[in-house]
Amino acid sequence: MISFKRPEKLEQSSVIMETVAVNMMRPVSRYFDEHEHEIPWDYIQFMHASQQAMGGSGSLTDSGAKKKEGPSISFQRLAVTAEMLSWGDVGLWLCTPGGGLGGAAVNATGTPEQKERFLSRFRGDEPTFDAMALTEPHAGSAMPAEVRTTAVRDGDEWVLNGEKIFVTAGHKALIDTKGFVVIWATIDPAAGRAGVRPFVVEAGTPGCSVTKLEHKLGIRASDTASIVLQDCRIPFENILGNPEVAKEKTEKGFKGAMATFDATRPLVAASALGIARATLELLKELLSERGVEIRYGLPRSRMTNMEREIVDMEVMLRSTWLLTLKAMWLADEHKSNTIEASMCKVKAGDVVVKITQRAVELMGPLGFSREYLLEKWFRDAKINDLYEGTGQINRLIVARRILDYTRHELS
């Protein structure tokens, strides 16, 4: 029997995260939007202490772990956390320590020894960050086929050279904490995608430097860095996956690495839906203060235009949330979720942009004013349609899977 009742543990997570969102995020949301590049240490330290008290980083690096009893819900829990903390403030959510995109790559592709070596730091005394660097100045969507950063083997080391841009939390991972960044580089430029592998570069490694921080439209509490690798030497074992298999120039090693996105795309979708829900709730509250209540029981034809708009937004929001939960449920069941991961990412990117834009429009000058967070959420929304694969790229992934086309047949 299908049950839509959320497990008790998910309910508890949701309540705890709501307390964090209300008390630690909303009060400083505007401040960190207006003070880009200032680090929200209070939030970071609080989250780190909470994660330690709860016995895990509460991040992707905890997911998939075998639970003592009952079905695993760790990916669903991550989605609930991402949604609720992004309801609080998406920029601050991106400043949550302990296992982000880099950790997800290690989790998806690393050997047990690598997982222990790279991820155990998240359980340490200090908050720690990680990042994942795929995008380069000449290409983002065309990655990884167009990777130009090179990794050349020299004895028991790899030597990395290249430049990565738009790396979320790159500064926190490499400069502010003793974290790491997963760098995607090619071991054979002539081999295309088959030559591309993820490598872990630790903070403090000579030859790896952060050269720039972006000034952005939204998610301004989150740092977005450029990283230059210049004869950067890392141990041979820092190639993710079994080194002997990983150094083979076949598509096999590459495909494993792409599993990272099956876990991270639904998280971006959940985060987008958190912004959308925050927006819709505030919109309804502001309308209610002005005497506009939504009469849910009425037939659509007898509703006002405003009521129809709100109801349509709720339909978009709730249906996309169900799709996102399905993608995470599949991950918890260790089933393939590539289609659902891309589908929910596409839908959520659309939904959050539509809802935040319409809310600004419907509230008129108040929507445009900095008095409310509506204009900020409108700015924060757009990134969800860009990172982790743009809407267009995720649509292509879905279409290829459904139609059974290769990337050469449909691009």
Ligand SMILES: Cc1cc2nc3c(=O)[nH]c(=O)nc-3n(C[C@H](O)[C@H](O)[C@H](O)COP(=O)(O)OP(=O)(O)OC[C@H]3O[C@@H](n4cnc5c(N)ncnc54)[C@H](O)[C@@H]3O)c2cc1C
């Ligand atoms: C704030 C922020 C944080 C980011 N964080 C990270 C990070 O942590 N790590 C990382 O590696 N990258 C990160 N990125 C980079 C992001 O993933 C890329 O910007 C994104 O993949 C798009 O790549 P691009 O910028 O090169 O655009 P392009 O690939 O040049 O695309 C430009 C436009 O063309 C469209 N397009 C491209 N190809 C096709 C096609 N075949 N069919 C139809 N349309 C197409 C795209 O959808 C887009 O609309 C971040 C970006 C931002 C803005």
